[in-house]
Amino acid sequence: MKTGMRHQEYIKNLLEKRAHEQKKINPIHEKGEKLTSPSSATTLEENKLLTEYMEQVNLQKLANSMPHQKHPLFLKKFFKMKRNQQVIVYVKKDDSVHEVLGRVSTVGRDFVMLNNLTDRIWIPYTMIESANIPSGVPNFTNSHQYFLYDNELKRKLMTNFGDTVAKRDLLKQQFYEETLRTNLHSWRGLWVNVTSNQTNIIGKIESSDKKGLTIKKVFDGNEIPWAEITSILSISSFTKWKYYSKEIWNKFFNI
Structure with a gap:
């Protein structure tokens, strides 16, 4: 359609009309209403x-x-x-x-x-x-199965995802599936009782690599292959010092 105006005049006139035009808001899209596109054609x-x-x-x-x-x-x-x-x-x-x-x-x-x-x-x-x-x-399902994300946490996940998740164990479980090796690596220094098909070994976790779990005992260390581990149990401070005293007694008094 010819208007008899130059291009610049036409654009200026159009922008002025849009500035004074009243915007018609669809009530479905107003704030507080539900989304227009449901996730399924069936009921919730x-x-x-x-x-x-x-x-x-x-x-x-x-x-x-x-x-x-x-x-x-x-x-x-x-x-x-x-x-x-x-x-x-x-x-x-x-x-x-x-x-x-x-x-x-x-x-x-x-x-x-x-x-x-x-x-x-x-x-x-x-x-x-x-x-x-x-x-x-x-x-039943309890509230502890859900993790609440605040606005600050959302911002950190969007801008610095790797560091944010790495610092929180709950977020690691939400986004990643750790292996036993990587999980025990974060528990280095913890005293545990490792049960295998052959024996029980009490000591603190020193390292966790592809070969197996290395347990530091009082005077020596043991590397246990992953295939032989039946279960790993954390021990209390009382059990730890009881075992520590027994090892020292056996070492110096040959009992």
């Missing part, structure tokens, strides 16, 4: 059930395609669903099975860490026969 409760069903089917298909990873995949999924809840784990040792009771604290790629009133227990998936909920304990 139906969508929730459908999503859970799809996750279970996908897990089954993934496990069937990788039979050697089926047991760790199901254990990992079970422990993630029961985070901060009490579970009972049946641990294999030699030809017997032992029960371990505790709350799920950390779910890793190849291990789970349980907490009880006094100890932390690391158990590799390869040593777990099965896991279940203790009888009489309600099966």
Whole structure:
């Protein structure tokens, strides 16, 4: 359409009209209203059930395609669903099975860490026969399964993701799946009781590498291959000094 105006005059006139034009706001897009595009054509409760069903089917298909990873995949999924809840784990040792009771604290790629009133227990998936909920304990989702993100934390995650996540164990569990080796590396100096198929070794964690876990005892050290570790239990200060005194007594008095 010809207006008889030059281009610059036309642009100036158009901008003036837009400046005085009243903007029509769609009430659907006003502040406080819901999003116009729902996540599904179904109702919210139906969508929730459908999503859970799809996750279970996908897990089954993934496990069937990788039979050697089926047991760790199901254990990992079970422990993630029961985070901060009490579970009972049946641990294999030699030809017997032992029960371990505790709350799920950390779910890793190849291990789970349980907490009880006094100890932390690391158990590799390869040593777990099965896991279940203790009888009489309600099966529910509690508020501790969620992590609250404030505005400052959101900003740090957007601008400095790596350093922010590395400084918080809760964020590590949200975004990464640690291996037993990397997790124990952050617990260097902690006194533990390492149970293997052959014996128990008490000492403090000195290093954690690809070969195994190195435990520093009072006068020497031991490197335990990962395949031989059944479970790792943190020990109290009283147990530590009791063992320390016994080692010194045996060393100098040859008893």
